[in-house]
Amino acid sequence: MLFPPSPPPARPPRVVVTGAGIITALGIGWKPNAAGFRAGRPTFRPVSLFDVSRQRVKTAAEVDLPATLPPTLLSARQIDRLDRAGSMLLLAALEAWNQSRWQPCDTMPLVLGTTAGGTSLGEAYFRQALQSPPRHRRQSTRAVHYQPQVQARMVLDALGFSGPITIISNACASGSNAIGHAWDLIRCGQAERALAGGYDALSEMVFSGFDALQALSPTVCRPFDARRDGLALGEGAAVIALETLECARKRNAPILGEIIGYSTSIDQHHLTQPHPQGSTTLTVMKLACASAGITPGEVDYINAHGTGTPLNDASEALAISQWAGPRAATLPVSSTKSSVGHLLGGAGAVEAVVCLMALCEQWLPAQAAFETPDPACNFPIVHQPRDARLNVALSNSFGFGGVNATLILRRWP
Amino acid sequence: MNRVFVTGWGAVSPAGWNVAALREALNKGVPLPIQPLERPGSATPLQARLVPNPTVRPEFLAHPRLRRSSPITHYAAAAALDAIAGLRASRAGKSRMGIVVCVQAGCVQYSCRFFDETLKNPATASPLLFPETVYAAPASHVAALLENVALAYTLVGDPAAFLQGTSLGIQWLAEDRVDACLIIGAEENNWILADALWHLDRRAVITAGAGALCLSLDPELSAGVELAAITDPHTYSARQNRMQAALAMRSQLPPGSPGELLCDSLGNSPRADAAERAAWRDWTGKRLSPKRILGEGLMAAAAWQCVAACDAVANGPFSAATVSLVGSNELAIGARFVTVNSTISHLSARPSAGNIRP
Numbered sequence: 001m002l003f004p005p006s007p008p009p010a011r012p013p014r015v016v017v018t019g020a021g022i023i024t025a026l027g028i029g030w031k032p033n034a035a036g037f038r039a040g041r042p043t044f045r046p047v048s049l050f051d052v053s054r055q056r057v058k059t060a061a062e063v064d065l066p067a068t069l070p071p072t073l074l075s076a077r078q079i080d081r082l083d084r085a086g087s088m089l090l091l092a093a094l095e096a097w098n099q100s101r102w103q104p105c106d107t108m109p110l111v112l113g114t115t116a117g118g119t120s121l122g123e124a125y126f127r128q129a130l131q132s133p134p135r136h137r138r139q140s141t142r143a144v145h146y147q148p149q150v151q152a153r154m155v156l157d158a159l160g161f162s163g164p165i166t167i168i169s170n171a172c173a174s175g176s177n178a179i180g181h182a183w184d185l186i187r188c189g190q191a192e193r194a195l196a197g198g199y200d201a202l203s204e205m206v207f208s209g210f211d212a213l214q215a216l217s218p219t220v221c222r223p224f225d226a227r228r229d230g231l232a233l234g235e236g237a238a239v240i241a242l243e244t245l246e247c248a249r250k251r252n253a254p255i256l257g258e259i260i261g262y263s264t265s266i267d268q269h270h271l272t273q274p275h276p277q278g279s280t281t282l283t284v285m286k287l288a289c290a291s292a293g294i295t296p297g298e299v300d301y302i303n304a305h306g307t308g309t310p311l312n313d314a315s316e317a318l319a320i321s322q323w324a325g326p327r328a329a330t331l332p333v334s335s336t337k338s339s340v341g342h343l344l345g346g347a348g349a350v351e352a353v354v355c356l357m358a359l360c361e362q363w364l365p366a367q368a369a370f371e372t373p374d375p376a377c378n379f380p381i382v383h384q385p386r387d388a389r390l391n392v393a394l395s396n397s398f399g400f401g402g403v404n405a406t407l408i409l410r411r412w413p
Numbered sequence: 414m415n416r417v418f419v420t421g422w423g424a425v426s427p428a429g430w431n432v433a434a435l436r437e438a439l440n441k442g443v444p445l446p447i448q449p450l451e452r453p454g455s456a457t458p459l460q461a462r463l464v465p466n467p468t469v470r471p472e473f474l475a476h477p478r479l480r481r482s483s484p485i486t487h488y489a490a491a492a493a494l495d496a497i498a499g500l501r502a503s504r505a506g507k508s509r510m511g512i513v514v515c516v517q518a519g520c521v522q523y524s525c526r527f528f529d530e531t532l533k534n535p536a537t538a539s540p541l542l543f544p545e546t547v548y549a550a551p552a553s554h555v556a557a558l559l560e561n562v563a564l565a566y567t568l569v570g571d572p573a574a575f576l577q578g579t580s581l582g583i584q585w586l587a588e589d590r591v592d593a594c595l596i597i598g599a600e601e602n603n604w605i606l607a608d609a610l611w612h613l614d615r616r617a618v619i620t621a622g623a624g625a626l627c628l629s630l631d632p633e634l635s636a637g638v639e640l641a642a643i644t645d646p647h648t649y650s651a652r653q654n655r656m657q658a659a660l661a662m663r664s665q666l667p668p669g670s671p672g673e674l675l676c677d678s679l680g681n682s683p684r685a686d687a688a689e690r691a692a693w694r695d696w697t698g699k700r701l702s703p704k705r706i707l708g709e710g711l712m713a714a715a716a717w718q719c720v721a722a723c724d725a726v727a728n729g730p731f732s733a734a735t736v737s738l739v740g741s742n743e744l745a746i747g748a749r750f751v752t753v754n755s756t757i758s759h760l761s762a763r764p765s766a767g768n769i770r771p
Binding site for chain 1: 415417453454455478517519524525527528529531532534535536538539540543544545546547548549550552553554556557560562563564565566567568569570571574576577579580581583584587588605608609610612613640642643644645646648649650651652653665742743744746748
């Protein structure tokens with residue numbers, strides 16, 4: 001029963017990551033993404049998925065999807081119904097699942113973050129619905145499959161497990177919130193393991209929305225650069241397999257890292273703008289550290305939300321400076337959105353996997369574009385590939401609507 | 414942590430902008446009138462049950478954050494304010510609040526308008542509309558309106574996800590992250606939604622509105638209702654179809670007695686209702702099917718079921734009410750609300766309200 005719940009464990013269990021799947025414009029899977037993020041390789045190119053000829057900005061980080069998906073338990077008919085977002089989600093989930101070597105069961109939670117779900121199907125529905133006389137072909141399928149929970153069910157069916165689905169849509173913090181919520185579920189004893197992540201595909205409506213807001217960079221996305229002028233959009237997905245340390249040890253599973261802290265809160269300042277003083281960001285970073293039982297001095301790298309917009313980066317920089325204190329002067333920070341763009345609902349999950357990669361392979365993710373330091377940022381921006389000894393990484397995510405989330409990950413062992 | 418109390422509830426529905434209007438419509442038991450909904454490019458209108466304009470413009474609409482927001486936010490805000498009215502009047506009025514907003518379709522009005530503008534000319538698509546298209550907009554606006562909000566999540570799912578949202582709120586209470594938590598289910602009407610529903614269920618009539626419950630662990634704040642149980646979420650998958658999920662949900666809830674109410678999610682479609690009908694074939698208590706009177710309100714309809722259940726328990730004639738949610742494409746889940754301190758085994762039958770079917 002969800003309520004009354006079983007009594008929580010006397011002490012929250014440690015939660016480790018035993019599988020990670022990722023797909024971005026850098027490629028499909030851990031290897032190409034690790035190489036790309038390590039090098040800080042940018043992936044922006046002219047948008048080919050829809051017409052951008054009348055948009056102010058014409059580039060984004062598109063994913064090259066394979067012509068056919070790897071075999072799963074899905075039927076050909078089910079695969080035919082997957083849209084771009086659903087395909088990316090499935091690819092990421094499959095990689096995490098295979099790496100974790102989990103066996104199917106009936107009680108495994110799937111927690112996902114997304115902002116748009118199957119928006120491309122919704123767009124197709126809208127276009128066809130406006131045709132006169134109305135044509136009904138495939139409209140029923142679109143009406144069902146644009147819904148994120150139906151895309152999530154495809155993951156269950158593809159991998160052969162079942163369990164509760166939770167779709168969190170806290171805008172661009174969704175991916176981090178999904179991982180944090182799964183972490184919470186395991187720590188409070190509601191689950192021993194969970195699959196969690198985030199995804200979003202590029203869509204005409206969302207691209208047009210950010211363009212209309214003039215939030216997209218007409219030049220190059222340069223987070224924390226004094227001349228930054230906006231964000232760049234991307235698409236992708238990341239999914240991680242989380243389980244208790246005890247569970248992982250029992251089956252001798254290889255461990256990629258540990259999630260040790262999470263916090264989230266809401267900034268009520270504005271629907272689309274962060275509080276200029278970064279007060280909620282500061283609170284969330286402090287609370288995440290408290291939940292992890294660490295101090296800022298123990299954090300070795302920050303994967304910033306760092307969208308590249310003047311307002312976001314100024315607010316986040318202020319929060320990081322206040323939170324880190326004297327440690328800020330030597331604390332490496334970068335925003336990997338400069339490589340793969342802003343993945344919206346997928347951003348927090350992808351950036352958590354980037355942190356795992358950095359912790360596993362002991363390097364600092366380089367920021368793709370950074371020329372002129374902003375005097376407001378009193379911390380070093382990682383803009384050249386380099387190896388480093390990393391024990392703890394922190395990832396920030398903020399969304400429209402004001403939700404802020406911070407995840408803290410630790411190297412294993 | 415075994416006791417969770419409902420401190421208040423609120424509703425906006427095609428019956429009106431408060432719980433009293435909802436109660437009156439449900440007690441009458443007569444399906445509300447259907448209105449035509451214009452469909453672009455078609456001479457034949459779609460059908461809907463529209464939320465009437467409020468008799469007096471709500472004061473909260475003067476809040477700067479709500480001026481440009483779409484109806485879903487207005488409905489969510491009105492239901493939320495209703496639900497916390499008792500809390501605000503008490504010493505707990507300034508306590509840390511959590512908000513879980515659950516939606517299935519979400520902000521469809523501005524999404525349609527913005528995408529329509531994009532197709533016509535993206536260079537002139539309104540930047541004011543776009544932020545209001547995101548699922549998280551209503552939660553953000555309600556949080557800004559209430560001010561003392563510490564956590565706010567938006568969950569997307571089929572209507573049964575409302576009770577998963579309730580469970581999330583309980584988790585926040587148990588972990589002492591908030592002192593009270595609002596669970597809101599909200600939707601708004603639009604021709605595209607009515608069109609989509611027509612493709613999926615020709616007998617259903619789309620409607621809109623919101624329902625909200627406010628939860629607390631403090632018995633002193635209770636409005637006379639306690640949440641006794643939420644079943645496991647029984648997800649539809651290749652391993653468990655909708656019928657099996659509905660039966661599994663049913664098996665986790667106690668048998669009915671003449672003094673209890675079942676608030677189910679039945680509509681008017683034999684095919685869509687088959688699983689839930691089969692699951693509750695053995696129910697001997699009274700039944701209420703709000704969707705048959707109000708229409709297909711998606712997540713709002715799930716919230717109305719819970720509001721109706723709480724209202725029936727608090728104001729009589731029932732001492733316990735079970736909510737059955739057999740969602741359209743995700744899960745089946747149920748809950749049980751009881752009067753505070755009631756002993757369920759000793760419930761006695763009370764007179765039924767107008768639409769309560771034996």
